[in-house]
Amino acid sequence: MRIYLGSDHAGFILKQKIKAFLDKKKILYEDLGSIGYNKDDDYPDFVLPVARKVAKDKQALGIVFGGSGQGEAITANKIKGIRAVVYYGGSLKIIKLSKKHNNANVLSLGARFLNEKEAIKAIRKWLKTKFSDKEKHKRRLKKINKLGSR
DSSP states (O other), X not given: OOEEEEEOGGGHHHHHHHHHHHHHTTOOEEEOSOOSOOTTOOTHXXXXXXXXXXXXXXXXXXXXXXXXXXXXXXXXXXXXXXXXXXXXXXXXXXHXXXXXXXXXXXXXXXXXXXXXXHHHHHHHHHHHOOOOOOHHHHHHHXXXXXXXXX
16 A cells, blocks of 8 residues: 655645654655645645545555645545545544545645644554445445546
């Protein structure tokens, strides 16, 4: 499994910390930017490459970082095959359900609302959780996938 990372300026510092965590755990990733802090950058420039890579590789996952994570998830979800979810704190149950019920393949983290420890807990939970593969969840995902072809 490969993880693609992307962030704008608001998520840049948290992304760097997560890269250190992934290195420590020997989890393969590719950083698609930004590669330096630029307060004037735009998150679609870094989120869209992540979403496109994940959409092409069914085994891949993406983690994107922004201020709230909302715009990043909206952007990622414009790409067919992407199921991006937002996390900016609170119960980790939402992380588990995003994967178990919705087979989320992009996690969007709100860096202005999460510290490093909270983000790592969320990522661990998200990576550990598997899709339930229950018929009702597969049926729902098929319906969602058809939306892009209307």
